[in-house]
Amino acid sequence: MELIFFDNWQVLLRTGIIGVLAYVTLVLLLRISGRRTLSKMNAFDLVVTVALGSTLATVILNKNVTLAQGTLAFALLIGMQYAVTWSSVRAGWVRRIVTGEPALLLYRGNLLTKALVAARVTQGEVKAAVRSAGLVDLEAVEAVVLETDGSFSVIKKEPGAEHSSLSDVQRPG
CATH class of the missing domain: 3.30.240.20 (bsu07140 like domains)
Incomplete structure (x- = not known):
């Protein structure tokens, strides 16, 4: 019964430290990527936002995922969104596919x-x-x-x- 509520202090300490570091990393990457990443959302932006949230939760709670892996996942998602939005501003066919x-x-x-x-x-x-x-x-x-x-x-x-x-x-x- 004790394992349901508490395993050990080391797990809690890891969750706290990784949680803060992963959150700060995500905020910094979002700030670097520009305002468009946090703008009013279309379906594509919503998918990226949900994926970022899921990745953050995985990094914080899964001890098999390192902060470096999480940072790479954040950077990949934000980078792909940047590439798609950059392309959609310059090519009408990309914009139609992504946003309708x-x-x-x-x-x-x-x-x-x-x-x-x-x-x-x-x-x-x-x-x-x-x-x-x-x-x-x-x-x-x-x-x-x-x-x-x-x-x-x-x-x-x-x-x-x-x-x-x-x-x-x-x-x-």
Whole structure:
């Protein structure tokens, strides 16, 4: 019964020391890699973040994994994310693979049924996004866009707007 709660002080001391060192190492690597690593997440960023958390837990709790191995794993994950995001900024095809593209779900007051089905979004979710934006009438909405990070953007109709923020969103044809 005693082994369930306490094995020995040496194991606790290792967990404490390795935990602090691994955490500090991860924070330093994240700071070196730049703000993009900690930015608003798309699906790719979420996977990397979960993998970093899992790696941190493994380094802290598994006595068979050294701090050097954990540091290498952190550096590999952050380095791969850096390479992919660097590439996605420079090559549109990489960006489309990694982050996808925003999807137009409502345009000029009309729900786009095919787009809703393709994005697996209900009309109720779009209407909730419109309400969250403080609007009541769908006719007052120029567009609702499902962004690449999974959030909804609601764009109000503005007469005479010259530059549209919808330029990178595929319009209904």
